[in-house]
Amino acid sequence: MAKITGGQMVVRALQKERVSHIFSISGGHLAPIYDALIDSDINLVHTRHEQSAVMMADAWARLTKEPGVALLTAGPGFTNGITGIANALMAGIPLVVISGAVATDMKGKLDLQDLPQIEAIAPLVKWSERVVDCCRIPVAIEEAFYQARSGAPGPVYLEIPADVLGAETEDSNVKTNEPRTVIKTGADPERIKASINLLGEAKRPVVVAGSGAYFSGAGDNLQRFIEQTGIPCFTTAMGKGVISDAHPLCFGPGFAVRPGAGMTGLTQADVVLLLGTRLSLFFVFGKIFNQNAKLIHACIEPAEIGRNRKPEVSLVGDVDKILEQMLSAGRGKLKPDSYQDWVLTLRKAEKDAREKFKEQMESNQVPIHPVRLCVELDRFLTEDDFLAVDGGDTSVWMNMVRSYRKAGHTLESGLFGCLGVGLPYGVSAQIAHPNSRVAVIIGDGALGFNFLEFHTMLRLGLPVVVVVNNDQAWGMVRHSQMLRYGKERTIGVDLGYVPYHKLVEALGGYGEEVREPDRIRPALERAFGAKKPALINVLTERDIISPGSIALAAIGKKGGLTGAY
Known part of the structure; x- marks a missing residue:
């Protein structure tokens, strides 16, 4: 029977996830993985600092919509990567961070670069696990990718001690699971109807599309929705560009200080449809909107709905699926000519603001x-x-x-x-x-x-x-x-x-x-x-x-x- 090392299991599991690039700096605790990479088709991008490696993996996820992968060696390699991990957490970026660690029998003995890594990183990731049995490495990696992708995306952490990576076993002993599929669901149909009714009553509605619209691939349905309804759209975070700023109904980022229609649109809207974004500092924690405005908040993460400001209607689900539902439910009920005067108001505000900013530009x-x-x-x-x-x-x-x-x-x-x-x-x-x-x-x-x-x-x-x-x-x-x-x-x-x-x-x-x-x-x-x-x-x-x-x-x-x- 063929034998396989823990490092080879890591690489094989990453290939199964169709990983093409890994970002890392070499370190002794990662040696078995590095050795296995030589015989694989995975490209190793070795950097000059672990912070950079994690940030490159973060960017890879933003560019590909698939989890980026960073390898960190133990101790200082791990701590150097923490800032990049925290950045991915705050931005909701799917990231798989695999770190080496001291051997299991050396834990707590003041071995070189020994730290309570998993305890330190737990508050900064969606999910974390320490593997102590090499036969479970593939299962743990499958779970890590599932956790990074599912629900609201974010960073996950997998720790594999040096002796577990270097261990050798019969291939037949290795445990694997059937990969889990991330299921995308829409929102409660009754709440979809309530949203359409609320938008139908509005005089000055706006849509704000964020990272959830980007990662769900909602661009096409979002464009159909604003064209079908005539509701103007703003963007934020990774949602910028989901609808081109050149589109007549897209007024660019909902950034209050940007010369454009943002301040007018956000402060004067009477109904706001939030698609895959959070009421953070960038929206003054919900206070940027008129106090009498009614919010419809669509988000894949239930815990984000109601943070800082309670919505009139909450829609829990995948943004692209929710837009499909709203397109169907709103057909014939939301008509573009209803909001023409509002769109003209925003265009004038945009023109005036840019004219005032022209001298600086x-x-x-x-x-x-x-x-x-x-x-x-x-x-x-x-x-x-x-x-x-x-x-x-x-x-x-x-x-x-x-x-x-x-x-x-x-x-x-x-x-x-x-x-x-x-x-x-x-x-x-x-x-x-x-x-x-x-x-x-x-x-x-x-x-x-x-x-x-x-x-x-x-x-x-x-x-x-x-x-x-x-x-x-x-x-x-x-x-x-x-x-x-x-x-x-x-x-x-x-x-x-x-x-x-x-x-x-x-x-x-x-x-x-x-x-x-x-x-x-x-x-x-x-x-x-x-x-x-x-x-x-x-x-x-x-x-x-x-x-x-x-x-x-x-x-x-x-x-x-x-x-x-």
Whole structure:
């Protein structure tokens, strides 16, 4: 009979789940898995930091809608990955993290890199398990993938001690289960009817589509629904681009400070249909909506319905299935001409807001206005290109001007507000889409977290172009200190001038510095034309304060961030 090791079982189980890429840094506790990968068709992407490995796996899940896989070695390898895991939890990203650990007979003996890992990670994952019998490795991996995919997606954690990975047994002893299928269900039909009736009574309804709409593949049904009903739509989180911003009934992200119809639409709507999103900070915990507005909340996770604000109607189920039900139930009852005046009001609000913002968008000032930088990048990129966004103020500015025309083409941290995601996200996007252009826009502070992933890009031949919004500071924090304590009372926020482009050149990439706005586009053309990892170091104005900085300055004050909007 053939013998098989625990490491080989891991790889075989991952192949069964159709895993094509794994993100990791090597470590002694993972040796049996690494050895087995040599004889497999799985691509190992080895990074320069475990945080990056987890963030790359996170991005892979966002891009493919399948769980990303990260391998962490024991102890410091495990702890280095925690930030990436927490980021995936807050964003609802399906992630399978497999970690090595000290041998079972060495637990508690002060062995090298021994930590209570599973106890530490439990609050940050949907599901966790420690495997102590090598024969159960395939079953545990099957369960891990099921848990990551089922219900509201999220990260899961599987721990396999070194001796279990290295153990050898007869192939016939290995336990397997038939893979479980994730079942997608719709909502209670009576509640669907109640939703349609509520929308039928509305004068100013809006739809807000979030990550649940993206991961359920609801784009087609969402477009049919808004076209059948004439109800205007906003997007948020991974839902951005599920309906193109170019669609006449899509008014882009429901980001209150974005120049557009967001503030008008969200504050004046009388009925709000929430599709696969949560009432978090981004909606001021539900307070952004009129206090008399009636909410219909559709979500796959029952615990999220009613958080921060009770809906009039709750719809528990898969967003795509729920839209199918609403399309059927609303046919002939919800008519587009009912909301024409409301749509015209939103179009006027959008036009007026953009006109007011035009001066910043077209600013010729030197140092460069950060909004002008973001506008130039957005105009340069096509709908087929990919963009990763990283940084504090940088993320706010980019979200204020980004055109979302395709779902899954813009990657950002989300609710965790995690810096350092930009380069790892860019790596995954370029691996997943080798024939597409991939850009990263990042603050100079955020750039420092995972800068050496430029080396990963160079090793793998990934021509990602990174644009640095360089205000020579931790800009958002600096601005929030200025707002709270005065311009002369800032501390720990100045970074000074750093020629980041020269650092990339030293590694073997393309680098260029830009100090004038009309040179941004030519620099982008040269950077993409270089066909290798590139960095454009754009020097921007330090003292322009974003709405995000205003919100950050409100932390700790009575009412929290609510008062910042």
